[in-house]
Every structure is written in structure tokens, then in C-alpha cells.
Amino acid sequence: MTEAGKAGAKTPRASRVVMTETVLPGDGNVLGSAFGGRIAQWIDVAAAIACQRHCRQRVVTASMDDLHFLKPIRVGMIVELRAQVNATFRTSMEAGVRIESESPLTGERAHVCSAYLTFVAQDEHGRPVEVPPLVLETEEDRRRDQDAKRRRAVRLEHARAKRERLLAETKERG
Numbered sequence: 131m132t133e134a135g136k137a138g139a140k141t142p143r144a145s146r147v148v149m150t151e152t153v154l155p156g157d158g159n160v161l162g163s164a165f166g167g168r169i170a171q172w173i174d175v176a177a178a179i180a181c182q183r184h185c186r187q188r189v190v191t192a193s194m195d196d197l198h199f200l201k202p203i204r205v206g207m208i209v210e211l212r213a214q215v216n217a218t219f220r221t222s223m224e225a226g227v228r229i230e231s232e233s234p235l236t237g238e239r240a241h242v243c244s245a246y247l248t249f250v251a252q253d254e255h256g257r258p259v260e261v262p263p264l265v266l267e268t269e270e271d272r273r274r275d276q277d278a279k280r281r282r283a284v285r286l287e288h289a290r291a292k293r294e295r296l297l298a299e300t301k302e303r304g
């Protein structure tokens with residue numbers, strides 16, 4: 131059976147999320163720019179919605195890859211987050227989020243950050259469950275899927291190394 135014929139199969143387009151926020155004074159630091167943590171929260175929410183649109187299950191954040199804020203976002207700016215599912219695995223999915231700032235006065239936009247997150251679908255008992263496959267429609271979909279597979283290999287290796295370090299530290303402490 132083709133991916134498209136499998137139960138619940140969807141295109142990345144079907145999971146798309148556009149979330150628009152404004153940076154209020156409570157979202158900012160003393161220098162007048164947004165807290166990185168607030169942007170990370172919005173990223174997590176946008177990515178989770180994309181994954182839920184894909185699988186229609188409960189999802190938990192398994193990981194968020196390194197976040198690099200390329201430009202500050204000033205208090206008062208509009209922030210647009212565009213998210214979609216890039217790739218699906220067995221019980222997990224990678225969502226990509228592109229974050230742009232927009233001046234409410236001039237409309238000038240800047241690409242501030244791109245983020246990649248992995249979510250795991252779970253049943254009501256918190257057990258991982260399989261997610262529907264992704265139907266890749268366009269060249270762009272195929273490129274994103276390939277890139278996501280490469281990132282997954284690196285990410286799982288990092289997670290494994292971190293887990294081992296943590297276990298070793300715990301044993302040392304007794």
C-alpha cells in the first residue's frame with residue numbers, strides 16, 4: 131500500500147500552523163527585547179499544534195534542537211510563527227518552525243530563528259503510539275523529510291550520550 135493509502139496519512143500542508151503574537155512588556159527583558167524563553171514557549175505551542183493536526187493524538191515534546199536567535203525581537207513587534215510536520219517516524223514526528231518578526235509600523239520583516247522539535251504521540255496511559263505516515267507532495271516536502279531524517283540521527287545520538295553521562299554521574303554520587 132502507498133503511504134497516501136494508509137490510515138490517517140496526511141501531507142505536511144495539512145498540519146500547517148500560522149501563529150501570530152505581539153511582544154508585550156511582560157514578554158520582554160530590561161533591554162526591551164523579548165525573553166528567549168517566551169519565544170521558545172510559542173515555538174513549542176506552534177509545533178505541538180502542527181503535530182496534533184497530523185496525528186490527532188495527545189503529544190509530548192521529546193526534544194527541541196538548539197535554538198539560535200539571530201536577531202533581537204523588540205517589545206512591541208509582531209512575531210509570526212509558521213510550523214508544519216517535516217517528517218514522521220514510528221511514534222514520533224519532527225516539526226519545523228520558522229519565526230519572523232514584523233514591525234507593526236513599517237511591515238519590515240526579519241527571519242529571527244528556525245527551530246526543530248520532536249513530539250511523541252501517546253495514548254491515554256502515556257504509552258507511545260504509532261503516528262500516520264506523511265504524504266510528500268512536493269520537492270520541498272521531500273527535501274525537508276530528508277533533512278529531518280539526518281537531524282534525527284544526530285539528535286538521538288546526542289540524547290543517548292547525555293543519558294549515559296547522567297547515569298554515570300548518578301552512579302558516581304552513589
Ligand SMILES: CC(C)(COP(=O)(O)OP(=O)(O)OC[C@H]1O[C@@H](n2cnc3c(N)ncnc32)[C@H](O)[C@@H]1OP(=O)(O)O)[C@@H](O)C(=O)NCCC(=O)NCCS
Nearest residue numbers: 190191192193218219220221222223248250258285286289
Ligand atoms: C519522550 C519520551 C516519551 C520518550 O520515551 P521513551 O521511553 O524513550 O520511549 P521510546 O524509547 O519508546 O521512544 C518513543 C519515541 O521517542 C523518540 N525519542 C526518545 N527520546 C527522544 C529525544 N530525546 N529526541 C527525539 N526523539 C526521541 C524515539 O526515537 C521514539 O520515536 P520513534 O518511535 O518514532 O522511533 C519520554 O522520554 C518522556 O516522556 N519525556 C518527557 C516528555 C515531556 O514531559 N515533555 C514536556 C517537557 S518536560
